[in-house]
Amino acid sequence: xxxxxxxxxxxxxxxxxxxxxxxxxxxxxxxxxxxxxxxxxxxxxxxxxxxxxxxxxxxxxxxxxxxxxxxxxxxxxxxxxxxxxxxxxxxxxxxxxxxxxxxxxxxxxxxxxxxxxxxxxxxxxxxxxxxxxxxxxxxxxxxxxxxxxxxxxxxxxxxxxxxxxxxxxxxxxxxxxxxx
Numbered sequence: 685x686x687x688x689x690x691x692x693x694x695x696x697x698x699x700x701x702x703x704x705x706x707x708x709x710x711x712x713x714x715x716x717x718x719x720x721x722x723x724x725x726x727x728x729x730x731x732x733x734x735x736x737x738x739x740x741x742x743x744x745x746x747x748x749x750x751x752x753x754x755x756x757x758x759x760x761x762x763x764x765x766x767x768x769x770x771x772x773x774x775x776x777x778x779x780x781x782x783x784x785x786x787x788x789x790x791x792x793x794x795x796x797x798x799x800x801x802x803x804x805x806x807x808x809x810x811x812x813x814x815x816x817x818x819x820x821x822x823x824x825x826x827x828x829x830x831x832x833x834x835x836x837x838x839x840x841x842x843x844x845x846x847x848x849x850x851x852x853x854x855x856x857x858x859x860x861x862x863x864x
Contacts, residue, residue: 689724689748693733693756696763703728708755712762714823715803719754723747726755733759761823768832769852770818773841777849779808779816786818790839790849804831817852 695701699712703726709718723744724737733755737748760766772779778789786798786806800806800820804827807819818835822828832851841848843859850856 689752695731710758717758757825766825767821772816774847
């Protein structure tokens with residue numbers, strides 16, 4: 685029995701939900717998202733969405749909780765939005781943005797220029813004496829997570845000094861250096 689799949693999704697004020705037999709469309713003040721689905725049935729009762737599975741086989745059980753989580757993220761995204769903060773740890777690591785272009789200096793022979801999708805708002809914070817921070821925000825949780833993972837993949841944090849691109853608040857597992 686899926687505990688996540690059985691809990692209803694509350695719809696806040698200002699969020700409109702349209703349900704068709706194979707797709708759900710959620711729109712709110714921050715944007716519109718749509719998701720196709722199968723193996724589950726979705727119904728709207730007053731101000732909540734109920735997701736139930738059609739059969740009890742493994743495929744339907746696994747998709748029950750998945751689709752409920754995706755729908756809940758859609759509702760939260762169009763009403764509140766999602767934000768991911770990345771921190772650049774290292775000497776000479778810098779970030780700047782102009783519109784949707786993000787330029788990052790990570791110690792390579794060249795700067796990395798990344799063109800971001802129009803759904804993502806980017807902000808770079810460069811304060812003296814602190815590590816540069818990149819703030820990514822969007823109404824689409826999957827998209828903002830993919831872009832953050834792409835930026836992190838350019839220079840993952842290494843375990844000896846902790847240098848690299850890391851999520852704010854992420855704990856890096858450190859190793860001891862060579863013993864002489």
